[in-house]
Amino acid sequence: MVNKSFSSGPFKTFYLVFAYILAFSLWWAYLLYAKNETAFTERIELQRITFQKDNPQLDYTASKDYKDLVSKYNRQKFMIVTEGGVFILLLLLGLLRVRKVFLREMELAAQQRNFLLSITHELKSPLATIKLSLQTLVKRKLEPEQSDKLIGNSLVDLDRLESLVDNILFAAKIEREEPGLGNDEINVSDIVRAVTDRFVHNKKAIVITGEIKPDLYLHADALGFTSVVINLIENAIKYSPEQTAMHVVLTEEGGSIVLKVADNGIGISGEDKNKVFEKFYRVGNEDTRKTKGTGLGLYIVKRVVEIYKGEISIKDNTPKGTVFTLRFPKLN
Numbered sequence: 187m188v189n190k191s192f193s194s195g196p197f198k199t200f201y202l203v204f205a206y207i208l209a210f211s212l213w214w215a216y217l218l219y220a221k222n223e224t225a226f227t228e229r230i231e232l233q234r235i236t237f238q239k240d241n242p243q244l245d246y247t248a249s250k251d252y253k254d255l256v257s258k259y260n261r262q263k264f265m266i267v268t269e270g271g272v273f274i275l276l277l278l279l280g281l282l283r284v285r286k287v288f289l290r291e292m293e294l295a296a297q298q299r300n301f302l303l304s305i306t307h308e309l310k311s312p313l314a315t316i317k318l319s320l321q322t323l324v325k326r327k328l329e330p331e332q333s334d335k336l337i338g339n340s341l342v343d344l345d346r347l348e349s350l351v352d353n354i355l356f357a358a359k360i361e362r363e364e365p366g367l368g369n370d371e372i373n374v375s376d377i378v379r380a381v382t383d384r385f386v387h388n389k390k391a392i393v394i395t396g397e398i399k400p401d402l403y404l405h406a407d408a409l410g411f412t413s414v415v416i417n418l419i420e421n422a423i424k425y426s427p428e429q430t431a432m433h434v435v436l437t438e439e440g441g442s443i444v445l446k447v448a449d450n451g452i453g454i455s456g457e458d459k460n461k462v463f464e465k466f467y468r469v470g471n472e473d474t475r476k477t478k479g480t481g482l483g484l485y486i487v488k489r490v491v492e493i494y495k496g497e498i499s500i501k502d503n504t505p506k507g508t509v510f511t512l513r514f515p516k517l518n
């Protein structure tokens with residue numbers, strides 16, 4: 187979609203203007219070159235006639251005047267070629283730069299459109315399910331088992347809605363650069379444990395194992411750190427087949443506190459590893475993608491990690507899946 191609009195409309199005109207400037211510059215460079223050559227030949231001829239008249243017995247091509255003229259001519263030729271070359275190179279670099287910025291802007295605009303579409307869908311569908319469940323509960327006398335199931339499903343949908351709204355609010359908070367992020371001293375071991383416990387009974391029955399070293403403290407804030415852990419675990423579950431295992435590790439390594447979230451899911455390809463942290467970026471395209479989401483999760487994770495002066499990296503897990511590793515400087 188991006189490429190189609192990219193090659194049309196304003197960009198076609200841009201390419202045309204570029205092609206015209208290029209052709210125009212090449213033509214003028216050629217004219218200058220040719221004129222220089224004619225001028226040189228004529229000057230040589232003129233000088234030769236005068237020289238031979240004054241020194242009939244000497245060879246003109248061995249004279250200093252001739253050599254000076256040839257070297258001046260060579261300098262001018264060199265100047266035309268290099269200056270022309272530099273001009274064309276700068277023109278090309280400019281074009282590539284504008285093309286890159288333009289492409290980026292178009293991609294962002296397309297992602298924002300997708301974001302609006304997916305957010306509307308993500309809000310609507312759980313709301314509709316919850317409404318239907320509640321209407322069924324009100325209208326019919328159900329067996330306790332059936333009503334428990336309806337309530338359970340509604341709670342899962344509410345959890346999803348809550349984390350969606352949390353992500354949107356949190357992203358807005360980061361964008362406004364609100365103070366307060368990363369200003370507290372918090373026990374991250376407690377947060378990782380609480381979040382992991384919350385996901386133990388997940389819908390896809392993914393087994394979550396963990397090695398969480400107790401009483402590790404960071405210069406961070408509870409809201410941000412919780413959001414980081416939730417997003418990583420949610421992704422690991424969402425992008426893994428049912429009944430697989432994932433592993434959460436919180437430990438100390440040298441001067442850092444390290445959080446690892448490893449899954450055995452679908453994995454992230456090399457090129458996408460650099461892109462998944464971009465706002466609204468989701469792997470694949472809207473038509474073929476099966477999972478729901480807004481593409482905000484990892485953007486938040488990355489920004490929060492940066493605020494805490496930490497680092498994040500993505501590696502492939504073996505035999506398959508992904509490992510997210512986060513390193514934070516330990517409190518002194």
Ligand code: ATP
Pocket residue numbers: 353417421422424425449451452453454462467468469470478479480481482483484485508
């Ligand atoms: P949201 O988290 O906002 O609901 P999302 O999960 O699509 O939506 P991100 O969490 O930012 O957005 O992830 C961006 C993309 O990276 C995802 O769409 C998915 O394609 C890919 N991704 C993220 N985590 C994993 C993972 N653990 N395994 C495989 N792919 C992943």
Ligand code: MG
Pocket residue numbers: 417420421479483484
């Ligand atoms: Mg996500």
